[in-house]
Amino acid sequence: MASQRSTPDVDVAVVGAGVVGLAVAAILAPRCRVALLERHHTYGLENSSHNSGVIHAGLYFPADWLKTRLCVEGNRLLYQWAEAHGVRHRRLGKLVIARSEDELPALEALMRQGRENGAPGLEMLSPGEVARLEPHLRCAGAFFSPSSGIVDQMGLMRSLLQEAQAHGALIAFRHEVVGLERAEGGFRVAYRGPDGEEGELATAAVVNAAGLQADRVGALLGYDPDGGPANPPFRHRFNRGRYYDLVDREKASRLRHLVYPLPNSDRTGAGVHVGIDLDGNVHLGPDTEWLPDGAPLDFRNDDSARERFLQAGRAFYPDLRPEDLAPGQVGYRPKLQRPGGPPQDFLIWHDRGYVHLGGIESPGLTSCLAIARHVAGLLGRA
Ligand SMILES: Cc1cc2nc3c(=O)[nH]c(=O)nc-3n(C[C@H](O)[C@H](O)[C@H](O)COP(=O)(O)OP(=O)(O)OC[C@H]3O[C@@H](n4cnc5c(N)ncnc54)[C@H](O)[C@@H]3O)c2cc1C
Incomplete structure (x- = not known):
């Protein structure tokens, strides 16, 4: 050229x-x-x-933000595109859960926000419905987002x-x-x-x-x-998101939907969640960690967060053991947000x-x- x-x-x-x-x-x-x-x-x-590959529904930000409007529109366009162009994807659906009773008001508020944003089909689930969808999941409450799914990024x-x-x-x-x-x-x-x-x-x-x-x-x-x-x-300030893969096959077969906790209060991330890829592999993550200015962006996982992931992962798999996890991928968020902001x-x-x-x-x-x-x-x- x-x-x-x-x-x-x-x-x-x-x-x-x-x-x-x-x-x-x-x-x-x-x-x-x-x-x-x-x-x-x-x-x-x-x-x-280096991401979760999730087709989001548009739950997490105010209705008039680009992050919401373009996500809600993008969700619809992405499914259409994937169908028209033969891109592998699955409309898995996602449960957002309250891990304890005191998280229930925030769960309800998030669902209201999602409805206001135009995320389609959100519904609060009864304990019986949670048990029917996910018999192994223990939680205090959950809502279901049917338009959330996964796509083959490459x-x-x-x-x-x-x-x-x-x-x-x-x-x-x-x-x-x-x-x-x-x-x-x-x-x-x-x-x-x-x-x-x-x-x-x-x-x-x-x-x-x-x-x-x-x-x-x-x-x-x-x-x-x-x-x-x-x-x-x-x-930009960079914020790292690490994953751990769930390598125990029996545990990995327990959950059939994406399962998310409530997001971090500062919205730096959607919370360490259960991600399922198109091959059925289960990944926990991503966490959030601010990087000092000028720190190198290394896409390898140094395995220093295993203990933290063990704690977070036990919300979904109470019997999770250290050997059930293997270090997974790493991504970096280009943030306009500042730590604490x-x-x-x-x-x-x-x-x-x-x-x-x-x-x-x-x-x-x-x-x-x-x-x-x-x-x-x-x-x-x-
Ligand atoms: C941990 C994590 C999980 C995520 N999960 C999800 C999810 O589940 N769902 C979702 O919707 N989003 C998710 N995201 C967000 C999503 O991954 C990004 O928003 C998206 O990939 C950004 O794409 P991009 O093209 O802007 O950037 P990139 O994919 O980073 O591409 C930018 C490109 O620009 C090139 N480039 C840079 N400088 C130059 C230059 N000077 N000259 C030429 N080329 C240059 C780079 O080499 C690179 O290829 C996640 C992000 C992270 C970090």
């Missing part, structure tokens, strides 16, 4: 081939000329493949990539965006290619879907990540052809197609 021309090579350059960048490319490619630049040798190697990303390519999008793996500047007709995107060579691409618009690195990419264009007259604050919405911010996607943590996977449609609208390509 190289350009010396002042007329754009493409209409939209998308930075980052995670699930969000791929969804943006898939939605925009039938409408305009798209180039997608990804620094790794393939798509989805960061957060989009399969979803593959289908989005294929859709974008089928409509002529240029996909450039091993192309790291290292510079961005405004130019006649839009922007010049400087990249470092596979052999370390540098090049430029001229584009009318830029969508920054760089996930964890979106704040760094935004800064390339001269915006201040801490906010200023030209832009809202968008600096209130939760923050997605930041989807548009300035003269530049779209910034900041703080795209959960439910970003669920919301990917709705985010993509929203971005298309901002760029006048709806």
Whole structure:
């Protein structure tokens, strides 16, 4: 890829081939000329493949937040997409439980919030209904979310990539965006290619879907990540989420639905829950842990949280033993929230052809197609 021309090579350059960048490319490619630049040798190697794979219903945030609106819309779009494109998924349903009587008011409040948000079909369960759905589960109360499910993240990303390519999008793996500047007709995107060579691409618009690195990419264009007259604050703080896999087959076969506790009070995460993947494997997690600024992002699990997971896991499996757990995957939340501070919405911010996607943590996977449609609208390509 190289350009010396002042007329754009493409209409939209998308930075980052995670699930969000791929969804943006898939939605925009039938409408305009798209180039997608990804620094790794393939798509989805960061957060989009290190998550619970849950298609969320939209329970956890206020009704007018993007995290809610795009999740509720994204849930519907994702099931439609998965069915139309043969992406493996299951509408498993999820129970949110109160572990003790004193959690019941919060359980009821969360269900009310979910209903207000438009999450379909939520219903409080009687003890008999809980026992029928999950005979092995002990809890003080539960509600059921029938539209919660699971999706094959890599399969979803593959289908989005294929859709974008089928409509002529240029996909450039091993192309790291290292510079961005405004130019006649839009922007010049400087990249470092596979052999370390540098090049430029001229584009009318830029969508920054760089996930964890979106704040760094935004800064390339001269915006201040801490906010200023030209832009809202968008600096990320990272919060780690670790998983442990339940390797005892008998225990892993006990629960048939996703089972969640109430979320953390500061909403840093949805709480260590029982996740089931499409192969029937059970994963406990993710926990939440703030990282110091500048700490390296290591996607390996160092097994230092086994004791904590044992305690959390006994809410679902009272007889859980240390040897039933094996260290699982690790993901990192790009947070606009600060330790001890209130939760923050997605930041989807548009300035003269530049779209910034900041703080795209959960439910970003669920919301990917709705985010993509929203971005298309901002760029006048709806
Ligand atoms: C522990 C955990 C559990 C989660 N569980 C769920 C869940 O169950 N359901 C749900 O809906 N959501 C969930 N999420 C959220 C979801 O995983 C993310 O919102 C989503 O994957 C974000 O996708 P993305 O494309 O924005 O980012 P990423 O997947 O991180 O992709 C960004 C891409 O940009 C590339 N990039 C960065 N800088 C550059 C550059 N300079 N040049 C070129 N490329 C660059 C990166 O290499 C990367 O490939 C979870 C998140 C975590 C951390």
